[in-house]
Amino acid sequence: MPLNEDILLIPTDEGTFLRTGWCSPHCGACCEAMIIPVNPLVLRNRARFDDWCKWLALHGMTTRVRGEDDVEIHIPIPCSELTKEKTCKVYGTDKRPNVCGRFPRHPYDIESVADICTYKFTKVEEGETAGDTFSRVIRERGSES
Numbered sequence: 001m002p003l004n005e006d007i008l009l010i011p012t013d014e015g016t017f018l019r020t021g022w023c024s025p026h027c028g029a030c031c032e033a034m035i036i037p038v039n040p041l042v043l044r045n046r047a048r049f050d051d052w053c054k055w056l057a058l059h060g061m062t063t064r065v066r067g068e069d070d071v072e073i074h075i076p077i078p079c080s081e082l083t084k085e086k087t088c089k090v091y092g093t094d095k096r097p098n099v100c101g102r103f104p105r106h107p108y109d110i111e112s113v114a115d116i117c118t119y120k121f122t123k124v125e126e127g128e129t130a131g132d133t134f135s136r137v138i139r140e141r142g143s144e145s
């Protein structure tokens with residue numbers, strides 16, 4: 001296990017997840033886009049919603065329906081504080097939003113950067129303790145290497 005492993009147990013509406021991994025230095029992939037939650041009432045008229053998604057896609061944005069009351073759009077606009085070296089200019093200062101320090105909090109958060117992000121979410125299955133889940137993660141890592 002790497003020394004900088006950042007392990008967290010995160011309860012969500014879809015169950016509890018064990019987040020393992022770490023934030024890779026000079027990655028910055030999740031700072032290249034914005035994830036904005038939108039009012040789920042947009043789902044009331046599905047045809048209009050689908051048409052809106054089509055229009056957003058023409059602007060390079062993608063829409064994700066995470067649940068009946070949870071919709072978000074991904075906008076590919078990089079953060080102004082991301083350097084060419086993919087570091088955060090405001091890291092460790094009050095200018096850095098708390099949301100950056102908490103990220104990622106849900107498997108959906110890293111869906112668009114899944115091939116790049118070094119965090120991994122594993123669901124704590126029914127009857128399993130967080131320790132059991134962690135052992136499973138370690139076993140799976142062993143079988144992958």
Ligand code: SF4
Nearest residue numbers: 023024027028030117
């Ligand atoms: S995509 Fe993952 S590894 Fe890369 S900067 Fe974001 S949280 Fe860190």
Ligand code: SF4
Nearest residue numbers: 031079081082088100
């Ligand atoms: S403030 Fe820093 S961590 Fe947050 S999105 Fe911008 S570059 Fe990334």
